Amino acid sequence: MKQSTIPHFGLYGESSWINDPEFFHIEDIEYRSSDLGWKITPHRHAQLFQILILKSGEVKVQLDEKQHKLQGAWAIIVPAGVVHGFRFAPDTDGRVISIAEPLLEETHQEKATSFIKPLLSQPCYIDFNGHRNLFSELWPLIQQLESESTRIREGRALMSEYLIKAILILLYRQFRHDSNNTTNxxxxxxxxxxxxxxxxxxxxxxxxxxxxxxxxxxxxxxxxxxxxxxxxxxxxxxxxxxxxxxxxxxxxxxxxxxxxxxxxxxxxxxxxxxxxxxxxxxxxxxxxxxxxxxxx
Structure with a gap:
């Protein structure tokens, strides 16, 4: 049955919002989706910006009313408020990073803003299939962020924030490479x-x-x-x-x-x-x- 409003989740299937402006979460695509038949039904997040990093496999993506089929290495940018759903092929390898918007908004006051802000306004797909060298730089950052999320160490929050910014800057580089935008x-x-x-x-x-x-x-x-x-x-x-x-x-x-x-x-x-x-x-x-x- 349709609901009275579009479902809003903190993380998928979890209705409670984690009220932490420095919150981020990273998880394996298989961990979240395999028990659900590799399907994430359409929903949206009020205060979470998400990045899906696909290393290999296949996914059918629904962003609002548009659908795309992606294979191989991709990044999918999902700003807060965008309705999104996924159907992954079994054994798809990738990660989902969820980031509290306040954590990203802080970058607007820093030098990083010109590299990160363009990714925050609208959903997009970033193709890494022809750029495996750049992807080989990106993936270790993903793995390091994953490691930071599972271990309690000094400076964990700060390290995670720097890693997130580094990931976003690498995504921006490829985003700009794919873009034909010639404006100043x-x-x-x-x-x-x-x-x-x-x-x-x-x-x-x-x-x-x-x-x-x-x-x-x-x-x-x-x-x-x-x-x-x-x-x-x-x-x-x-x-x-x-x-x-x-x-x-x-x-x-x-x-x-x-x-x-x-x-x-x-x-x-x-x-x-x-x-x-x-x-x-x-x-x-x-x-x-x-x-x-x-x-x-």
């Missing part, structure tokens, strides 16, 4: 700040002008930046984020269309339905019926 550092910073602002205010239906004011740049410049970086206008990004949350609620919860519309900041459910049909091509009720099919 200032534009890249503004682009990621825009994404973060939309995430914080999409339910308030901020206008493009309000986002531009928050970033202290003109609306026209922000739109040019958005189209260069994301191939979409600011308004398109805003609408896409509202639509994504609407789809999440329709697929993964049993809440009524009216409840969903109010939750997303619409004062009139009729206007929400028209917005959804214009954006998705079908009314919300029909979308829910069409999406009522087995997840991976």
């Amino acid at each position: 550092k200032t534009e890249t910073s503004h682009a990621h700040q825009l994404k973060e602002l939309i995430e914080a205010h999409y339910r308030e239906h901020w206008t493009s002008h309000q986002y531009a004011d928050a970033l202290s740049i003109s609306t026209s410049r922000l739109n040019r930046l958005s189209k260069t970086t994301f191939n979409q206008s600011v308004l398109d990004l805003i609408h896409d984020r509202v639509l994504l949350e609407a789809k999440r609620s329709l697929i993964y919860t049993a809440r009524s269309v009216e409840e969903i519309s109010y939750d997303l900041g619409f004062k009139d459910p009729g206007y929400f339905s028209r917005f959804f049909k214009r954006s998705a091509g079908v009314p919300p009720g029909k979308f829910r019926v069409l999406s009522n099919q087995p997840s991976i």
Whole structure:
């Protein structure tokens, strides 16, 4: 049965949140998933950022309503709030790292921010299959982090924090290698700040002008930046984020269309339905019926 809201977990299947701003957790994919038939059903985390490092094997990944099949060496980035599910092939080898968001937010005040922050805003896949040399640098850091998590030693928390940052920087290097983004550092910073602002205010239906004011740049410049970086206008990004949350609620919860519309900041459910049909091509009720099919 669908639940009234999308399941939020601390770790998968554990509803209680570990209230520790320095919390991190690392575990073997097999340990968590083998007893569940190698399947992790769709869910999301409110305050945990996750990295899945796949060393070998195969996985079908569901991030929100999109699905991908990956084989070999990959990193999968899952920011907090993203609905995700996995079906692993038996004997898949890899690790899942869960990190409390406050631990990562501290890096925003450090030199590491330009390397780590771009990975925090949206889910992505990082391919290491053609870059085994870089993966051979990454995997020992994963193993060292795993070792730190199981032993009580002086400086354990600090060592773990440094290892997490090193892992994220290596992931960023490969992420940048795969990216065709040619914008300069200032534009890249503004682009990621825009994404973060939309995430914080999409339910308030901020206008493009309000986002531009928050970033202290003109609306026209922000739109040019958005189209260069994301191939979409600011308004398109805003609408896409509202639509994504609407789809999440329709697929993964049993809440009524009216409840969903109010939750997303619409004062009139009729206007929400028209917005959804214009954006998705079908009314919300029909979308829910069409999406009522087995997840991976």
